[in-house]
Amino acid sequence: MDRVGLIGYGHMGSMLVNGFLTSGILSTDELVVATKSLESRNACAAAWPGVGIARTNAELARQCRTIIIAVRPQEMATVLNEILPVMDGDEHIVSLAAGISLKDLESVFPGSLTRAIPTITSTVGQGTTLVCHGRQVDINSALRVEGLFSSLGNVVLVSEEELPAAMLLSSCGPGLLAVIIDELAGATARASGLPKDRAIGLTMEMVAATAAYLRETGRRPGEMIEEVATGGGVTEAGVRKLRERLPGVFDETIISMLERCNTVGAWSGRRTDF
Ligand SMILES: NC(=O)C1=CN([C@@H]2O[C@H](COP(=O)(O)OP(=O)(O)OC[C@H]3O[C@@H](n4cnc5c(N)ncnc54)[C@H](O)[C@@H]3O)[C@@H](O)[C@H]2O)C=CC1
Numbered sequence: 001m002d003r004v005g006l007i008g009y010g011h012m013g014s015m016l017v018n019g020f021l022t023s024g025i026l027s028t029d030e031l032v033v034a035t036k037s038l039e040s041r042n043a044c045a046a047a048w049p050g051v052g053i054a055r056t057n058a059e060l061a062r063q064c065r066t067i068i069i070a071v072r073p074q075e076m077a078t079v080l081n082e083i084l085p086v087m088d089g090d091e092h093i094v095s096l097a098a099g100i101s102l103k104d105l106e107s108v109f110p111g112s113l114t115r116a117i118p119t120i121t122s123t124v125g126q127g128t129t130l131v132c133h134g135r136q137v138d139i140n141s142a143l144r145v146e147g148l149f150s151s152l153g154n155v156v157l158v159s160e161e162e163l164p165a166a167m168l169l170s171s172c173g174p175g176l177l178a179v180i181i182d183e184l185a186g187a188t189a190r191a192s193g194l195p196k197d198r199a200i201g202l203t204m205e206m207v208a209a210t211a212a213y214l215r216e217t218g219r220r221p222g223e224m225i226e227e228v229a230t231g232g233g234v235t236e237a238g239v240r241k242l243r244e245r246l247p248g249v250f251d252e253t254i255i256s257m258l259e260r261c262n263t264v265g266a267w268s269g270r271r272t273d274f
């Protein structure tokens with residue numbers, strides 16, 4: 001049986017297990033999970049009876065042809081060090097790690113490699129997984145992996161050059177937007193006395209409705225601003241303030257994140273000696 005192995009059962013790993021199994025794209029006996037902490041191994045076993053739980057990453061690698069690695073980038077070399085010696089070479093490795101390039105991965109595993117960048121919003125069936133296949137991935141393996149991630153929501157194929165920018169928006173973006181929701185609600189609560197929880201509730205509904213409006217009408221953001229900001233009115237005063245300050249803040253934000261993309265894997269010097 002062509003089993004799927006998942007290494008790491010944190011935010012992404014647990015979301016993938018939930019998505020693969022509840023969508024029915026995999027049955028419990030087609031999935032094997034390995035993770036470092038005993039606590040999350042037990043949590044996985046309790047939540048998903050029937051899923052294979054491997055005691056080590058090597059044990060998982062011996063049983064699976066598709067191996068999804070959902071550990072932090074800093075742990076990637078350790079995991080590869082454990083699994084590569086027991087692999088045949090015809091497996092398909094899928095890395096979720098931000099900031100570790102296919103070239104880096106190919107330098108230690110010259111076989112089938114795919115980078116997949118999911119998003120936490122797939123927990124509720126919304127959002128996009130970015131997928132970028134390496135040169136060695138054949139069509140069947142590519143479709144298999146795309147099918148797995150389609151069970152969580154939208155899949156978009158991207159080139160590796162586009163991946164960091166696309167990830168900033170589709171995958172880091174939910175974290176950035178959560179900051180904006182928090183700050184907007186917080187400032188409103190501070191200035192008005194509206195309880196913060198109520199302010200957050202109203203802001204969340206507004207954000208979801210704004211996205212739906214833009215999506216369904218096809219309006220550009222600038223057109224929507226014009227519709228909302230009545231000349232000489234209330235919104236206009238706020239839009240003017242944000243237009244003064246936000247471009248600089250967002251330029252700094254995006255530059256710092258792109259810089260971090262280049263260093264988060266810290267691959268240099270971490271090559272292993274299999
Ligand atoms: N959190 C997010 O929204 C997204 C994360 N990613 C990427 O997904 C990967 C995982 O991120 P998270 O789930 O947020 O991290 P996390 O810290 O929540 O989970 C990491 C998991 O890996 C396990 N682990 C650590 N070392 C291990 C080892 N040597 N062997 C086996 N398991 C080990 C940990 O016990 C934990 O279960 C990262 O590489 C990240 O760049 C990609 C897209 C979105």
Ligand SMILES: O=C(O)[C@@H]1CCC=N1
Pocket residue numbers: 098167171172
């Ligand atoms: O913040 C991170 O590094 C990960 C990658 C994309 C979203 N979260």
